[in-house]
Amino acid sequence: MKEIYDKLIQMAISKGAASAKIIPIEAISVNDWVRQKCEFGCTQYGKKYTCPPYVQPPKQTRKILKEYNKALIIKFGEIKDRMEWRGIQKLMAELEREAFLSGLYKAFAYGAGTCKLCDNCSADQVQSPTQFDKRGCANRRIARPSMEGVGIDVYQTAKNSGYDLKVVPKEDMCFTSYCLLLLE
Template identity: 40%
Template sequence: MSEYLRMDKERLEKDLKRFREKAIELGAEDAVPIKTKQIVIRNWVRLKCKYGCSMYGKRLTCPPYSPTPDEMRKIINEYEIALLVKFGPCVECGFEKEVNIHKVIYELERYIFFSGYYAAFGLACGPCNLCPECNIKEGYCLKPHMARPSMEACGIDVFATVRNAGFELKVLKSYDERPVCFGLVLVT
């Protein structure tokens, strides 16, 4: 069991409320704490990256460089609570004009970390957009302190996870529709 779940549940609840407020302050529409057992990881998810995303292999936070579904399952098993962060509707996940999800998730992870949750780790939405061009040819990230993989890059079934948390998410039928995007911060 996580060290923080052994602590006062009242403190944890207060902190989670504070983290939700911070997420909204940073530009999220909503944020809800979830049990990590609600996070669904499926091997097929990365097929959507490999056969459907033009950024596959072009960002150091994307597959094949991101954690595999098996690695992510092991990581998720070390946590019990996460914060699911809702953004949207967005212009395009990974390339937002209104709110940069990658920056918000980084700032939120940092805030949670400095609140004493030293294992906090964020997962964004879509390909990393922190640099105009990824430094992939040199083989190292220019912003490793900020860059985080997306949930889907790690095999997380975002649709199933979001539905487990009580949100609705639908498949878009037209490029004219704007997606609702989600990020995740593993808390404790």
């Protein structure tokens, strides 16, 4: 297993990640208040199929995590342009596929923040959202939920993983972000 983990870590770093490490699944912190912040305060609520109300609630995330024993946490540092996320999202999809092809067939990626894969998301036009609207996603094969959207406390998870994630006080400042790849 170490060989596969090392391959995924090397792949992440060679394609732009600042750091990556394997963590126990228990290091991932899930809390209901995280979802509340998505629903109240985020301008992107309901505007992407990878965000609430289209993604599972924290209660289901806790259940899903029990079906895994490890995760790869990946740190992306010094991000200036939020559009760099398009490349990061594609990398997460590549890592998920690589893990799957290496035998970790349950591999599933979680992104950070709102989806940037398309210039415009048709979710923005939906008036009365239902779960079936997700069929309208233009990149269903690679679009994945955001960690916050499913209730993952990214700050606590980073801390539990030995990273120090600080709040960025201004919108135009460089920031560090994290993504997760569940593995088994």
